[in-house]
Amino acid sequence: MSERYVMSIDQGTTSTRCILFDHRGRLVSVAQREHRQHFPKPGWVEHDALEIWRNLERIIVDALAQAGITTDQVAALGIANQRETTLLWDRVTGQPIGRALVWQDTRTDTLVAELARAPGAGLVAERTGLPLATYFSAPRIRWLLDHVPGLRERAERGEVLFGTMESWLIWNLSGGVDGGVHVTDVTNASRTLLMNLTTLRWDEELLKFFGVPAAMLPEIRSSAEVYGRARRVIPGVRIAAALGDQQAALFGQTCYAPGETKCTYGTGGFLLMNTGAEPVRSANGLLTTVAYQIEGQPAAYALEGSIAITGALVQWFRDGLGLISTAPEIETLARTVEDNGGCYIVPAFSGLFAPHWRSEARGVIVGLTSYITKGHLARAVLEATAWQTREVVDAMNHDSGLRLKELKADGGMTADHLLMQIVADVLNVPVVRPMVAETVSLGAAYAAGLAVGYWADLEGLRRNWHRAARWVPAMDPAVRAAEYANWKRAVQRSFDWIKPAEP
Amino acid sequence: MPGPVQSIERAAAILRLLASSSGRLGVGELASSLGLARGTVHGILRTLVRVGFVEQDEASGKYQLGAALLHLGTSYLDVNELRSRAINWADALAARSGEAVRIGTFLDGKVLVVHHVFRPDDTLQAMDVGTLLPLHATALGKVLLAYDANAAAAIRDAELERYCRRTITNHRELARVLTRVRDQGWAASVEEAVQGEAGIAAPIRGYGGLVVGAIGISGAVERLCDARRQPDPALVGYVRDAARAVSRDLGASRW
Numbered sequence: 001m002s003e004r005y006v007m008s009i010d011q012g013t014t015s016t017r018c019i020l021f022d023h024r025g026r027l028v029s030v031a032q033r034e035h036r037q038h039f040p041k042p043g044w045v046e047h048d049a050l051e052i053w054r055n056l057e058r059i060i061v062d063a064l065a066q067a068g069i070t071t072d073q074v075a076a077l078g079i080a081n082q083r084e085t086t087l088l089w090d091r092v093t094g095q096p097i098g099r100a101l102v103w104q105d106t107r108t109d110t111l112v113a114e115l116a117r118a119p120g121a122g123l124v125a126e127r128t129g130l131p132l133a134t135y136f137s138a139p140r141i142r143w144l145l146d147h148v149p150g151l152r153e154r155a156e157r158g159e160v161l162f163g164t165m166e167s168w169l170i171w172n173l174s175g176g177v178d179g180g181v182h183v184t185d186v187t188n189a190s191r192t193l194l195m196n197l198t199t200l201r202w203d204e205e206l207l208k209f210f211g212v213p214a215a216m217l218p219e220i221r222s223s224a225e226v227y228g229r230a231r232r233v234i235p236g237v238r239i240a241a242a243l244g245d246q247q248a249a250l251f252g253q254t255c256y257a258p259g260e261t262k263c264t265y266g267t268g269g270f271l272l273m274n275t276g277a278e279p280v281r282s283a284n285g286l287l288t289t290v291a292y293q294i295e296g297q298p299a300a301y302a303l304e305g306s307i308a309i310t311g312a313l314v315q316w317f318r319d320g321l322g323l324i325s326t327a328p329e330i331e332t333l334a335r336t337v338e339d340n341g342g343c344y345i346v347p348a349f350s351g352l353f354a355p356h357w358r359s360e361a362r363g364v365i366v367g368l369t370s371y372i373t374k375g376h377l378a379r380a381v382l383e384a385t386a387w388q389t390r391e392v393v394d395a396m397n398h399d400s401g402l403r404l405k406e407l408k409a410d411g412g413m414t415a416d417h418l419l420m421q422i423v424a425d426v427l428n429v430p431v432v433r434p435m436v437a438e439t440v441s442l443g444a445a446y447a448a449g450l451a452v453g454y455w456a457d458l459e460g461l462r463r464n465w466h467r468a469a470r471w472v473p474a475m476d477p478a479v480r481a482a483e484y485a486n487w488k489r490a491v492q493r494s495f496d497w498i499k500p501a502e503p
Numbered sequence: 504m505p506g507p508v509q510s511i512e513r514a515a516a517i518l519r520l521l522a523s524s525s526g527r528l529g530v531g532e533l534a535s536s537l538g539l540a541r542g543t544v545h546g547i548l549r550t551l552v553r554v555g556f557v558e559q560d561e562a563s564g565k566y567q568l569g570a571a572l573l574h575l576g577t578s579y580l581d582v583n584e585l586r587s588r589a590i591n592w593a594d595a596l597a598a599r600s601g602e603a604v605r606i607g608t609f610l611d612g613k614v615l616v617v618h619h620v621f622r623p624d625d626t627l628q629a630m631d632v633g634t635l636l637p638l639h640a641t642a643l644g645k646v647l648l649a650y651d652a653n654a655a656a657a658i659r660d661a662e663l664e665r666y667c668r669r670t671i672t673n674h675r676e677l678a679r680v681l682t683r684v685r686d687q688g689w690a691a692s693v694e695e696a697v698q699g700e701a702g703i704a705a706p707i708r709g710y711g712g713l714v715v716g717a718i719g720i721s722g723a724v725e726r727l728c729d730a731r732r733q734p735d736p737a738l739v740g741y742v743r744d745a746a747r748a749v750s751r752d753l754g755a756s757r758w
C-alpha cells in the first residue's frame with residue numbers, strides 16, 4: 001500500500017500554507033501564498049476572503065504535486081487559522097459580505113467603549129474569560145450589522161452566515177452553497193465573546209448583549225472530529241480538525257499536560273500555558289481560553305498572553321521604513337551594533353494587548369539622540385519582542401504560581417538567532433526550538449490525524465517532539481534589571497495617546 | 504577566441520540608457536534610441552526583468568533599473584535570509600537522517616556555520632552558529648571549494664593544516680577530490696577534521712544556479728558510513744534532497 005499523509009492548512013494573517021506531514025510528524029512538502037493586506041483607513045485591517053479561498057485551492061494542488069502524491073493518499077485534513085478575524089457571507093450566493101475584518105482591526109473601539117458602559121457588560125469577562133476588547137469577534141459582527149444597510153434583517157432571516165476563517169474554508173471545501181457544513185471549533189468559538197467557557201455553547205445572554213442573531217452562527221464542535229468530507233479541490237478527503245492557530249501551536253508543541261507552555265512568534269506573539277480541565281482566571285491581564293477538545297473528551301483550557309505586534313514590527317521596518325529588504329536582514333542590521341544605544345520601540349500599533357490591554361496606547365520610539373543609527377533601531381525592534389515576552393511571562397508566573405523554567409518557542413521569527421538569544425537573556429531561562437518550527441501546521445495535522453486514527457494517542461505524538469536548537473541566557477543581571485526598568489518607562493509613554501471620541 | 508556576443512552588448516546598452524535616464528523608459532523609446540527593432544528590445548528586457556536587473560512599472564508599463572543591479576556589488580545572499588529560507592528543510596533533514604545538520608557559507612578562508620540543527624536525540628548539544636570550520640577538512644568546506652571560486656582562491660597558496668591522520672594536506676590530491684565532488688554533486692569527509700566523525704554535504708544554489716552555501720549532516724563514522732568507510736547512499740540521498748529543496752525555494756521566490 002502506498003504511504004499516507006496528513007494535510008494541514010495554516011490560514012495565517014499574511015499567508016496561507018499547506019503542508020503535508022508523514023507518520024513521524026516530518027514535513028514532506030510545503031506550499032504557501034501571501035494575500036493582500038487592505039488598510040482602507042487608519043486602524044482598519046481587512047482581508048479578501050475570496051482571495052484566500054483561491055490561494056487555498058492553489059496551494060493544496062501545489063503541495064500534493066511537490067510531494068508527488070494523490071488525493072487518496074491524504075488520510076485527513078486539519079485546519080489552523082488566524083483567530084478572531086470576522087467574516088460574514090451570503091448563504092445563498094456564497095459571496096462574502098465585504099472583506100473580512102482582521103483581528104488587528106480597531107474600528108470597533110468606540111462601539112466597545114459604549115458596550116463597556118452598557119448594562120450586562122460584566123457578564124462578558126465572567127462567561128468568556130476574555131476582556132471586552134476590539135481584539136475579539138462579537139463587536140465586529142455587531143459593527144457590520146450596524147453599518148451594512150439591511151444586513152440585520154437578512155441575518156435574522158438566516159440568510160447571512162458568520163464565521164472565522166476556518167468556518168469559511170470548511171464551508172467552501174465541503175460544498176459551499178451546495179450543502180457546505182457551517183461549523184466552528186471550541187477554540188475559535190472561545191475567541192468570539194459569544195461562547196460560554198464552561199458549557200462550550202453559544203450563550204443567549206451574550207448574544208442578546210451584543211445584538212447578534214443566533215441564526216447566523218456556526219455550530220460549535222470539538223477541535224478533532226470529522227466535520228465532513230471535502231467535495232471540492234480534494235474530493236473525498238475527511239476534514240477532521242480545526243483549531244485557532246495559537247491553540248494549534250500549543251498542540252503541535254505537544255503541551256498536553258498542565259503547566260506546559262509555548263510561545264509562537266509570527267505577526268504577533270502568543271504565549272499559552274495548558275492549565276488542564278479547569279479554566280483558570282487571570283488576575284494579571286491574561287486571557288482564559290480553550291486549548292483544545294478531542295471528540296468525546298472534556299476540553300483542555302489554557303492561559304494566554306497575547307502580544308499584538310512582534311514580527312509585524314519587523315515587517316513595518318521593512319515595508320513602512322524601507323530600512324531592510326527582507327525580514328531576516330533585521331538580524332544582520334542589528335548585529336552591526338553592540339546594544340540599543342539607549343533607544344526603545346514600543347510597537348503599540350493597535351493599542352497594547354497582554355498584560356496591559358490599553359487600546360488607547362499607540363507606538364513610541366524613545367531615547368532618540370543623534371548617536372542612534374538604523375542598527376540601534378533594528379536592535380530595539382528585536383528587543384521589543386523580547387521585553388513584551390518578559391511581561392507576559394511575569395504575568396503567567398503570577399497567575400499560575402509556577403515558574404517558567406524553559407521557553408518552547410516556534411514560528412517564523414525563531415529563525416532569528418540574535419532574537420532568540422535576546423529572549424533567553426531577558427527571560428533568564430533557556431529558549432528551545434522544536435525540530436518542526438511550523439508548529440501551527442503540525443498541531444492541526446496532529447489533531448486531524450488523531451481524529452481519523454492515523455495517530456493513536458497523545459503519547460505517541462510526544463515522542464515525535466525533538467529539540468532542534470537551544471539558547472542559554474548570558475546577560476549580566478544588573479544590565480537585565482536596568483534594561484527592563486527602561487522598557488517599562490517606555491511602555492508608560494505609549495499610554496493615553498488616543499483621545500476618546502467626542503460624543 | 505570567439506567575437507563579442509551581440510545580445511549581451513545590446514543588453515549592456517539598454518542598461519546604460521536606463522541608468523542615464525532620469526525617469527522610466529518605454530520599449531519604443533529604448534528601441535529608437537538604440538536603433539533596434541521593438542521586438543528585439545522587448546526580448547532583451549524580458550530577460551533582464553527575469554534576472555532582476557530591470558523592473559517594469561505596473562501602471563505605466565515602462566522600465567527602470569532593478570534592485571538586483573543596484574546591489575550587484577554586495578549581492579551575496581544575506582546569511583540570515585539563507586537560514587530563514589532553509590530552516591524547514593534543514594529540520595526535515597535532521598529528522599530524516601537522525602543526525603545534526605549545519606549550513607555553511609564561505610567567509611575569510613573558512614566555512615562560517617550559519618545554521619545548526621541539533622541531532623534529534625534530545626541530548627544536550629551546544630549551538631555552534633557563528634563558528635568557523637576548515638574548508639579542506641569538512642564536507643561543507645569541500646562543497647564550497649568545489650563550487651565557489653572565491654573559496655578555492657582563498658586556499659590556493661595556503662598550507663593545508665592537518666587535523667587528523669586522514670586530513671588532505673596535499674593540494675594535488677585535494678584538486679582530484681574536488682573534481683569528484685563536482686562530478687557526483689556532493690562531498691564527504693571521513694575522519695578528516697575530527698577523529699571518529701564523518702560528514703556529507705551538498706551545494707545550495709541561489710538564483711541562476713550560483714552556489715550560495717552548503718548543507719550537510721555530520722556524526723559518528725559508524726552511523727554515516729559502511730565498513731569500507733563509504734557514505735551511506737540513503738543519507739547522501741537525504742542530504743541532496745534537502746539541498747535541492749532549499750535551492751528550489753531560493754530560486755523560485757527570491758527573484
Ligand SMILES: Nc1ncnc2c1ncn2[C@@H]1O[C@H](COP(=O)(O)OP(=O)(O)OP(=O)(O)O)[C@@H](O)[C@H]1O
Nearest residue numbers: 012013014015266267311312314315327328412416
Ligand atoms: N529572521 C527574522 N527575524 C525577524 N523577524 C522575522 C524573521 N523572519 C521572519 N520574521 C517575521 O516573522 C513573521 C513571519 O512569521 P510567520 O511566518 O510565523 O508569521 P505568521 O504570524 O505565522 O504569519 P501568518 O499569520 O501569516 O501565518 C513576519 O512578521 C516577519 O516579519
